[in-house]
Amino acid sequence: SPDGAIVGCAEVWTLSDPPVNPWIWARVDPAWEGRGIGTAFLAWSLTRSLEALRRVPAEARVAPRVATRPGDVASTALFEAFGFRLVRRNWRMVTEVGAPPAPAQWPAGIHLQPYRHPQDLEAVYRCVRDAFRDHWGYVDVPFEQGLALFRFANTRLHPAEPEAWFLAMDGDQMAGISLCRRQANDDPHMGWVDVLGVRRKWRQRGLGLALLLHSFAALRRMGAERVGLGVDSGSLTGATRLYARAGMKPDRESALFELEVRPGRELGTQEAPA
Incomplete structure (x- = not known):
């Protein structure tokens, strides 16, 4: 001015x-x-x-x-x-947790392991990387660069909250993760699920739902009155259907636009996995 x-x-x-x-x-x-x-x-x-x-x-x-x-x-x-041009619509989905959520039903052979910071960070990143390959717009980046960005985001930008990070293990293999925060950025009464992901090998077994319900219960114990997350409304992996089964409903929508400045081969994921 x-x-x-x-x-x-x-x-x-x-x-x-x-x-x-x-x-x-x-x-x-x-x-x-x-x-x-x-x-x-x-x-x-x-x-x-x-x-x-x-x-x-x-x-x-x-x-x-x-x-x-x-x-x-x-x-x-x-x-x-x-x-x-409009390419995607994103939702915030929310559920109230004033009453205890339904108990999580874990698939056979799956157990939860506490997150240890920072020694588990790389293993968590590998799981996130694998789980999100099938999400619209995912672009593969060199592993070390992606790990460095993930480390920065979860140590400097928004420090990880180990008590709110849940690791689903099948033996010594990480099958899925739910990385949460006690409070959403704009609502101190809302817990937030930053990342929920399940590797392909363990999908269609109820693990995503179990992780979500476990997260609801844990965030409720930490003081949350409701829990939210962000999701692509046209999720290629059916995430919106999973969240709806867990009792979540969209309450806010934003729109994603892009402008092609150079045509060529699309490097980002565009279709659901075969």
Whole structure:
């Protein structure tokens, strides 16, 4: 502003390798909306995201992405004016845990192991990496780079809460994980499931549901009145159906847009596994 006050900010994230989907994030002080600041931010962000092209294989498709906040009509109009197209809708799903949830029924041979920080971090990352290969938009990155980002996210950005991380083991193999937090970012009364994943070999056996119900009960004991998570509304792995079976319902929706700046071979997962 003329007096030096910050009235907005914009970021472009290209941490993955290759950065085929630069992530654009921006906010404008509501008192300064309608003055073209958001338009200028988006134009700058797109120009900045093009710098990622030199780090992407020549044959790969590149498409920056941006998301709206729930019900943000103005942002949607802005994205569409720049040529972005809607590619996905994401839900927040929530369940009340005022009463004890149904007890978890574990598949035969599965036991829970407490998470030990930081010595279990790499094994957890391997499980997350395997479980999320089948999710829409997943792009494989070099293992060491992905591990470094996972370590940063769970030690510096949002430190892991070991008492809320649940590891499902089949012998010495990690079959699935539920990585939770006592509180959601925007609601101190809501526990949050950051990551829920089951490796392919152990799917269709009820493990995902058992992990979810166990997480509900644990977060309730930690003081949560409700539990939420975020999910792709068109999940390729049927996650929304699992969450509905656990009693969760969508209560908020955001939209994901992308703009193709270079056509080519799509590196991200687009279809459900055969």
